[in-house]
Amino acid sequence: MTSRILALSLLFLLASATMAWAMPVAEIVERANLASYYAGDDGRSEVRMTITDAQGRERQRQFVILRLNLEEGGRQLYYVYFERPADVRRMVFMVHKYLEREDDRWLFLPDLDLVRRIAAADKRSSFVGSHFLYEDVSGRAPTEDRHELAEETAVHYVLDVTPREPETVEFSRYRVWIDKENFLPVKAEYYDRGDNHYRTVEALEIEEIDGFPTVVKSRVMDLEGGGETVMEFASVRYDIGLDQSLFTERYLRRPPREVRR
Amino acid sequence: MTRLFKHMLPAALTALLLLPLPADAEIAGVQDYFYDRFEVDLHGFTEGRGGLRLDREEDQRDASIGEARLQLDFSRWLGDGELRLKTDLLADGVEEELKLELREANYAFSPHPDLDIRLGRQVLTWGTGDLLFINDVFAKDWESFFIGRDDEYLKKAADAVRLGVFAGPVNLDLVYVPLVTHSTYIDGSRLSYWHGGRQQIVGRDEIARDKSRNRVFRDSEYALRLYRQQAGTEYALYGYYGFWSTPEGMQQSSGRLIYPRLAVYGASVRRPLLGGISNLEVGYYHSLDDSSGRDPLVRNSEWRLLVGHDRELARDLTAGIQYYLERKVQYNNYLASLPPGAPAADRNRHLLTLRLTRLLLQQNLTLSLFVYWSPSDQDGHLRPKANYKISDQLAVEVGANLFRGSRDHTFWGQFEDNSNVYLGLRRTF
Numbered sequence: 001m002t003s004r005i006l007a008l009s010l011l012f013l014l015a016s017a018t019m020a021w022a023m024p025v026a027e028i029v030e031r032a033n034l035a036s037y038y039a040g041d042d043g044r045s046e047v048r049m050t051i052t053d054a055q056g057r058e059r060q061r062q063f064v065i066l067r068l069n070l071e072e073g074g075r076q077l078y079y080v081y082f083e084r085p086a087d088v089r090r091m092v093f094m095v096h097k098y099l100e101r102e103d104d105r106w107l108f109l110p111d112l113d114l115v116r117r118i119a120a121a122d123k124r125s126s127f128v129g130s131h132f133l134y135e136d137v138s139g140r141a142p143t144e145d146r147h148e149l150a151e152e153t154a155v156h157y158v159l160d161v162t163p164r165e166p167e168t169v170e171f172s173r174y175r176v177w178i179d180k181e182n183f184l185p186v187k188a189e190y191y192d193r194g195d196n197h198y199r200t201v202e203a204l205e206i207e208e209i210d211g212f213p214t215v216v217k218s219r220v221m222d223l224e225g226g227g228e229t230v231m232e233f234a235s236v237r238y239d240i241g242l243d244q245s246l247f248t249e250r251y252l253r254r255p256p257r258e259v260r261r
Numbered sequence: 262m263t264r265l266f267k268h269m270l271p272a273a274l275t276a277l278l279l280l281p282l283p284a285d286a287e288i289a290g291v292q293d294y295f296y297d298r299f300e301v302d303l304h305g306f307t308e309g310r311g312g313l314r315l316d317r318e319e320d321q322r323d324a325s326i327g328e329a330r331l332q333l334d335f336s337r338w339l340g341d342g343e344l345r346l347k348t349d350l351l352a353d354g355v356e357e358e359l360k361l362e363l364r365e366a367n368y369a370f371s372p373h374p375d376l377d378i379r380l381g382r383q384v385l386t387w388g389t390g391d392l393l394f395i396n397d398v399f400a401k402d403w404e405s406f407f408i409g410r411d412d413e414y415l416k417k418a419a420d421a422v423r424l425g426v427f428a429g430p431v432n433l434d435l436v437y438v439p440l441v442t443h444s445t446y447i448d449g450s451r452l453s454y455w456h457g458g459r460q461q462i463v464g465r466d467e468i469a470r471d472k473s474r475n476r477v478f479r480d481s482e483y484a485l486r487l488y489r490q491q492a493g494t495e496y497a498l499y500g501y502y503g504f505w506s507t508p509e510g511m512q513q514s515s516g517r518l519i520y521p522r523l524a525v526y527g528a529s530v531r532r533p534l535l536g537g538i539s540n541l542e543v544g545y546y547h548s549l550d551d552s553s554g555r556d557p558l559v560r561n562s563e564w565r566l567l568v569g570h571d572r573e574l575a576r577d578l579t580a581g582i583q584y585y586l587e588r589k590v591q592y593n594n595y596l597a598s599l600p601p602g603a604p605a606a607d608r609n610r611h612l613l614t615l616r617l618t619r620l621l622l623q624q625n626l627t628l629s630l631f632v633y634w635s636p637s638d639q640d641g642h643l644r645p646k647a648n649y650k651i652s653d654q655l656a657v658e659v660g661a662n663l664f665r666g667s668r669d670h671t672f673w674g675q676f677e678d679n680s681n682v683y684l685g686l687r688r689t690f
Contacts, residue, residue, distance in 0.1 A: 053623065059653050085653035086304050086689035096493070102533060104493050111413040113386040117495075117531060119538045119571040120579055129624035227623075248490065250427055254369055254377055260338065 025149050028157050028178060029142045034073055035183040037139035039212040040238030042068040044258060047233055051130045054226030060084055061128050064259040068242045074099055077247035078138060081259040088128075092252050099141050108252035115252055124169055131220035131229035136201060155180055171199070182206070182213035198224040210238040285654070288690045295335070305332040305690060312409050312683030315663075322465075325451070325662075325681035326408040327354035332364070342370025355451060364418055377425035384416045385423065385436060387486055387499070389529045389540035391616060392631060393585050395565045396499035396527040396544050398484065400442040400506055407452055407662050407676065409683030417442055419482075431489045438482035441474050443520060444506040447676070455675035457603065458516070462669055462678065471508045471518035480504070494532035499544070501525040509560035510550065521559045522549035537572025554591030557598035562590040577620035585612040604670045611637045625650040633673065640666030640673035658685040 049061035062084035068077045078095040082088045092108040105118040123134040144164055151158040157178040163169045172195065176188040184206060190199035205217035214236055221228045246256050295303040312326040328351055335346040347365040367381030388397040392415075405414035419442040426433040447454045448471075453464035474480035482503030489496050501524065508518035527544030544565045551559035564586070571581040587610040589595055599605055612635045619628045627648045634641035646660035661682045666674020 051623070057652070086306070087650075087653075087656065087687075089304055104533065111384070112416050113384040115386075117538045117540075117571070119581070120573045121536075122573055122576050125576050126624055245427075249488075249495075250377065250425060250432065253425075254371075254379075255343075257341070 023157075025147050025159065028149070028159065028183070029147050030073065031183040032176075032178045032185050033139065033142050035213065036185060036215075037076070038069050038072055039214065040069075040210065042066070042240060042242040043236065043238045044240055044242070045233045045236040046261070047231060049128070049130050049132070049229055049231050051229045052227055054222075059129070061130060063128075064261075066242055066246065066258055068244060068247065070244075076138070077244065079247055079251070079259075081255055082128075090255070092255065094247060094252060095138060096247065097138055099143070103138075106249075106252060113253065115249055130231075131199075131222050131227060132201075132231060136220065150175065152180075156186070179206075179213075184213055184215060192224075196224070198222070204230075209236045212238055285690075292690070299337065301335050301337045304334045306687050307331050308411075308685060308687040310410065310683060310685035312681045314678070315680045315682065316678055322355060322451075324355050325679070326410065326683055328352060329354075334365075339368070340370065342368055344368050375426060375428040377423075377427070379421075379423040382418045382420050383423065384418050385421060385484075386416060387434070387497070389495075389497075389531045389542045389569065390567050390585075391569060391571070391581055391583060391614065392633075393567055393583060393612070393614065395542050395567055396486075396497075396501070396525060396529065398482075398501045398503065398506055398523070398525055400444045402445040403447060403507075404445050404451060407447070407679060408681060409660055409662055409685070411658075411685075411687075417445065421482075431487050434484075434486040434488070436482070436484040438484075438503070440477045441480050441482045441504050441520070443471075443473055443504075443508070446507040447679075452676065452679040455670045457670075460603070460670075462675055464678075469508075469518055470516075471520070472512060472515070474504060474520055494530065497529045499525065499527040499529070505548070505560060509548075511558045513558060521551065523547065524549055527565075535570070535572075537570050539571075540567070540569045542567040554589075554594035555598050557600060561592075561595050564588040564590065571616075577624065579616075579618045581614075581616040583614040585614070586610070587612075604668070607637050609637060610672070611635060622649075635671070635673065638666065638671040638674065639668070640664075640671045642673045642676070654688050654690065656687050656689075658687070659683070 044064070044066050046064050047062065051059045051061065062082070064081045064083065066079040070076060076097040078097065080093040082091045082093070090110040094106045094108075096104040102121050105120070107116045107118055108114070109116060123140070125134060126132070127134050127137050145161045146164060148160045149157060150160045157180060159176050159178065160173060161176060162173045163171070166172060170192070171190045172193045174188050174190040176185050178185050184203060187200065187202040189197050192198045200221045200223065201218065203215040203218050205215070207214055207216050214233070216233045216236065217230065219228055219230045240258070242258065246258065292303050295301040308330045310326055310328055310330070311324070313323055314325050317323055330352070331350040333348055337344045345365050345367055349362040349364055351360040351362060353360060363382055365382055365384065367379050367383045369377065369379040371377050385399040386397055388394060390397070394401070400417035400419055402414055402417045419438045420440065421436055421438045424435040426435070448469040449464050450468050453462050454469070456463040456467055459467065483501070484503070485500045487498045503523060504520040505523045508520050510519045510521040511517070512519050524547040525544050526547070527542065529540065529542035531538065531540040546563045546565060548560055548562045550556070551561060554561040566586040567583060569581065569583040571579065573579050589606070589608050592608040596605060612633060614634075615630070615632045617630045620626070621628065629646050631644040632641065643663040644660065646658065648656060648658045650656045659682075661680070663680045664673050664676040666677055668674050
């Protein structure tokens with residue numbers, strides 16, 4: 001009996017050691033994707049963006065973001081309620097995110113009571129005029145890139161990532177540092193077609209919230225044109241029981257209580 | 262130059278007074294006071310806007326627009342609902358008057374999880390067209406649209422009850438407007454138009470006189486929409502019972518314009534297609550006061566059709582095209598009823614539109630162009646615009662409303678002398 005337990009424990013130890021030793025790249029990527037964009041079944045946070053241009057002029061964006069996962073690592077619903085600046089106040093941006101096809105996006109313009117469907121499908125365009133791109137906010141499907149383990153340090157997996165369809169993106173490759181403990185990507189350096197490092201995205205502060213390691217402050221630096229955007233998350237909560245019906249036209253026209261402060 | 266000065270001066274002065282003052286901190290102080298004291302969110306803007314005609318006729322003014330505006334937007338959560346009050350104070354230098362306009366005053370709430378109610382003055386919009394409206398029969402302000410006010414002012418608010426019912430597989434919107442809100446049309450007071458009786462373009466010397474409907478609970482509008490979204494496709498059915506939103510009739514005895522009765526039945530579909538968003542909308546306009554089409558004084562019934570496609574051409578550059586058709590139903594009766602010598606409209610009015618939108622300078626500069634062009638009427642309307650956000654608070658906008666037509670009596674052709682350019686500066690808080 002004792003010997004069997006010993007043997008099992010040994011086997012288990014061995015197995016876990018091997019796993020830690022050489023976690024497959026695909027699994028690192030998958031876990032990083034889940035940790036970054038799929039924490040909990042749903043989530044809510046209040047976001048403040050500070051956009052600084054090359055001349056040092058600042059602009060602010062403030063919005064409440066609601067997210068619901070329909071499948072782990074797959075379909076998601078996003079609801080973004082703008083509060084600042086005043087000229088975009090009460091506007092709502094809603095996304096139904098799919099992996100197998102283009103996302104559905106809507107914009108609600110409150111002054112005209114108008115629900116507009118957005119044709120813009122380019123996920124590498126700026127999110128609300130900031131240095132963050134749509135894909136930085138809602139995630140980039142891991143299947144769109146090739147990943148290679150460049151290095152493994154004591155605390156990070158360092159991956160080299162190249163796009164499968166280079167003509168659809170503005171980068172030729174990027175290198176990303178993933179925290180080995182919580183699988184959050186903590187830094188990504190983007191290279192253009194001339195292999196110049198032109199853009200850095202980094203997590204500046206991470207906190208554990210409701211059991212989920214969460215980036216509460218991040219920054220994008222534009223090394224080429226100058227300027228940067230800092231994004232801060234406040235009042236982050238997970239698993240609050242958001243209903244799927246919230247992500248429909250009804251709540252574009254009538255903001256739900258979940259966006260109230 | 263002196264003419265220009267005379268008309269623009271009051272507005273320019275008011276704008277100067279309003280725009281730089283008060284300071285940011287003072288505005289924030291007032292906002293904080295309202296929030297702390299009454300839990301009321303206060304926002305709004307001050308704006309100065311001026312514009313000139315490019316080509317002036319004798320009975321028209323130089324200035325197409327010259328005004329200063331203060332908008333105050335109060336909102337407060339109350340129970341499960343929200344209370345809103347949005348009001349504009351307008352110093353209009355062209356009409357030389359001070360106006361207070363209530364844009365919104367309503368309470369939106371949910372007495373039941375499957376029911377939304379909005380009660381009071383509100384803006385109502387539905388349908389799939391881009392600056393073309395078939396099943397959205399709600400009141401518009403075409404004058405504001407043509408003189409270069411912000412797009413917000415194209416929609417007029419109505420005093421209405423709006424119910425949304427969300428039980429079952431199909432959603433239902435019901436709108437009741439106890440007293441119809443008419444559209445603001447081009448009546449000659451500010452913009453000139455084609456006068457069918459005089460067979461010429463007229464302006465301030467011949468301001469159209471209409472007879473507004475005024476019996477509350479009797480001159481009412483009813484509108485309904487059934488809609489559903491499935492796998493990214495949006496389907497809708499519409500119904501409307503009320504009145505032509507612009508005066509499409511004339512009272513023989515007084516010669517005044519009237520608003521004949523109208524019913525509209527329609528449907529729309531919108532979905533991603535061919536790498537963009539496509540939409541199709543149809544409507545049947547039943548002119549209830551002229552069902553046979555024989556009354557020369559009331560507009561005939563017609564079919565309306567709209568097909569549109571919207572897509573991204575490149576990063577931060579989008580384009581939209583639309584084809585729109587108005588088809589008279591009893592065309593022969595229409596022809597037979599025309600007074601001798603009057604120009605006859607075609608059975609079909611075809612209209613094409615193009616929208617181009619380009620975002621530049623980290624999306625702070627928006628360049629846009631909207632074109633209406635009718636191959637059947639050989640006329641059109643061009644709306645170029647540039648909007649630059651100087652800061653989060655301050656935005657400057659310059660644009661033009663250009664009208665062209667080979668004949669004076671066509672829809673856009675009649676407005677040719679109204680072509681104008683405008684400049685606006687807005688500060689939001």
